[in-house]
Amino acid sequence: MKGLVRRYRALPLRSRLAMLVALAVAVAVAASAVACWFVVRNVLISSLDDALSANRVRTADVISRIDVEGNCQRSVIRDKNDPDLFKQTIQVVDQRGGHCTILGTQDLKVTEADAAVAKGESREVYRTAIASNGVKYRALTYPLEGPQGLAVTVARPLSEVDDTLDNLVLVLTFVAGIGIVGAGAAGLWVARTGLRPVDRLTEAVEHVARTEDLNLRIPVDGDDEIARLSESFNSMTASLASSRDLQQQLIADAGHELRTPLTSLRTNIELLARSEETGRAIPPDDRKALLASVTAQMTELAALIGDLQELSRTDAGPGGRVQVVALHDIVEVALERARLRGPELTFTADLAPWFVRAESAALERAIVNILDNAVKFGPPGSTVEVALKDGALTVRDHGPGIPPEELPHVFDRFWRSPSARSLPGSGLGLSIVARTVHQSGGEVELRPASGGGTVATVRLPGAAAPPPRTPDQAGA
Incomplete structure (x- = not known):
């Protein structure tokens, strides 16, 4: 059995569908054929019973064939052209189970049901009787009117029914065979037609796997499951293509941003190394400026690499534990760091x-x-000016502000305003802000402030009070 299951699973999907359709049709046809056979059999037997009931023998005809010693005068009716044309058998049964045949060539075996009818215990009985030669008959036994203790059995061979049923079996088998073969062919055609979109999808997936061409799209027809699968595939490839483009853009931008500090570092270090090799000392002030430049470039490189790591981790999703935190406390800690970096500025909170x-x-x-x-x-x-009210954090500065045409680009990676090219920074800070806020379910925007400067607004969903702690959290 397991071997058959393995062989079945090894078949192509369309072959399995065709086999399932053929099997389902075969079961349905077989069930219908069996039901039809039983219905026809019952109808034929019922018709035969009606014929037996209609051919009841008159009492006078029966008595006339029984002599004073109780022996029956048997009659056999034959046709010259067909000796077996008239096959009806009539026999008389007494209450002790004795019998004599008055019509027909074969004697029927007497049962207790026949004797019960002769005794008057049963009115009549239909049954299947066995003749002396083993042939099956359909028999009706009913009491004989007049003399007590006698009954008459009228029987006709069941071959009248069986022959018709045998022919019916041949017809049903032929029709069922044609139906099953036709169902298998139809199932194969339906499977091929229905799976043609799946074939196209398979070819597209194989093409993408082979060529890494993410620009391939599958035509979508209709709104069925295959159409939705095609739409999902197109959406997936579009997302992958966009992700790959962003990745390539990130690598290109990162390489461009890294090239500037690395070039400056290389130049400064080469100057210091040439000074050592040639023995020509660099003036103390110039040497101090070179070392300061090297330190600044290293700091910028470290910040850029840190921003890249943070951005890649943010793109992959939250890397730490998401939990309920006090935003006002986090802002307080961030303000302490900002005051150290801008001692010449005044911070209000x-x-x-x-x-x-x-x-x-x-x-x-x-x-x-x-x-x-x-x-x-x-x-x-x-x-x-820093304010936090109803989940909206605003940070307002009094700097030069951001031109309106540059606002759509402020959250792009590595984008920096032309006026800020000379200032330190990698152009990744606001990208990190946008990704973090969006992953927390919030939104962020920058807009010009009235009177000059810029207002950054961060809105995060939350509550003014922490949620109640569960017993597990309280125990922890």
Whole structure:
């Protein structure tokens, strides 16, 4: 059995579908044929019973064939052309089970049911009787009117029914065979037709796997399951193509951004190395400036690599534990770091309690990036205003602001305003902010502030009070 199952599973899908259709039709045809056979058999036997009941023998005819000693005068009716034309058998049965045949060539075996009719215990009985030569008859036994203790059995051979049923079996077998073969062919055709879109999808998947061509699209016809599968495949390849393009763009942008500090580092280090090799000392002030430049470039490289790592981790989804955190506390910590980076600026904070579900470290990094932008563009002596109310965190600086035509690009990777090219930074900070906020279910925007400067707004879903702790959390 297991071997058959393995062989079946090894067949192509269309062959399996054709076999299943043929099997289903075969079962249905077989069930219908069996039901038809039984219905026809019951109808034929019922007709034969009606014929036996209609051919009851008159009492006078029976008595006339029985002599004073109880012996029956047997009659056999034959036809010259067909000796077996008239096959009806009539015999008389007494209450002791004795019998004598008055019509026919064969004697029928007497049963207790026949004797019961002769005794008057039963009115009549239909049964299948066996003749002396073993042939089956359909028999009707009924009491003889007049004399007590006698009954008459009228019988006709069941071959009248069986021959018709045998012919019916041949017809049903022939029709069923044609139906099953036709169902198999129809099933194969339906499978081929129905699976043609699946074949196209398979060819497309194999093409993508072989050539890595993600621009391939499958035509979508209708709105059935195959159409939805094709739409899903097209959406998947479009998403993969977009992801690959973004990945290639990220690599290209990262390579471009890394080239500048690396070139500067290489130039400065070569100058220092040539000075050592030639013995020509660099003036102390120039040497100090070179070392400061090397340190700055290394710091910029480290920051750029850190931003790239953070952005790649953010693209893959939250890497830490998402939990309920106090946004106002995270903003306080970020403000402490911002004050150290911008000692010449004044920071004001109006923070109302707000609790959100997020990854604490990633959210703190995003807020630090927003404050770093304010520190970078805020002129010395200016104020950075920070407020948190009803889940909306606003950071307003008094810098030069962002031109309206540049606002759509501020969250793009490696994008920097032409006016900020000379300032330190990788152009990834706001990209990290956008990804972190979106993954936390919030939104972020930058807009010009009235009176100059820029307002960064972060909205995160949450509540003004922390959720109640469960018994497990309280125990922990």
